[in-house]
């Protein structure tokens with residue numbers, strides 16, 4: 001049984017004696033969705049559930065170990081113990097109740113130290129797990145096989161910290177080279193897919209912000225690519241101008257480039273695309289204006305369908 005010397009030993013029984021041995025090949029990080037000390041986490045594992053992690057880390061970086069790292073702990077579903085005898089070492093960390101807060105600097109320091117010790121003690125390779133069974137380092141939501149029905153754990157802010165601070169910190173502190181086979185972290189984007197068949201009248205030469213399901217098409221993202229597809233009726237030769245813009249919380253905005261489309265006989269089908277990064281608190285919206293061929297023409301264009309499609313990264 002291996003016990004990390006930097007942790008307070010709070011051994012869980014009967015699990016510590018009863019559960020099977022593993023050969024640890026992975027380290028998986030979690031948020032416990034509670035602002036708990038390691039002692040409180042220990043009491044929860046002991047008294048309230050038959051699940052458990054190997055480690056608990058409080059906001060102040062304090063650390064306890066509940067089970068030896070060569071014994072199975074039940075925090076990561078299929079990764080806990082595999083038929084070939086390997087398994088994952090798990091750490092639960094204090095967080096807010098929604099697990100949306102970042103790790104504190106003290107937590108980051110402790111997580112790096114545990115990660116370095118696991119590399120030295122168990123030879124866990126310095127790479128991010130490429131598959132659910134691949135030896136290396138990861139966080140709970142990285143692979144679907146690590147949770148019973150999907151999870152957001154440890155939360156967006158902490159996934160970013162894992163990529164930018166914790167994993168690079170473990171590699172640097174372990175004095176090793178990042179495994180050359182380690183891929184850059186791939187993040188699955190969120191999808192934008194909204195449709196409306198509501199009719200919208202576009203009076204000439206007025207910018208109108210479209211509502212396609214919602215006005216704020218993308219919120220809470222860091223970057224995106226989006227397209228507005230419009231079906232509309234207007235006089236042939238009329239000109240549509242469209243642009244995406246970023247609405248800031250203080251009411252100001254950033255305007256994207258204008259794209260022009262010409263109206264044709266019958267229905268017109270126009271598309272407008274933009275890709276970019278978004279500052280914190282900004283939302284992405286789309287607006288359009290219609291110019292008929294004659295300044296004397298006051299008839300509106302009529303949008304009969306609108307789709308917003310895209311991908312965004314939080």
Ligand SMILES: [Zn+2]
Pocket residue numbers: 029030031140151153154
């Ligand atoms: Zn988790």
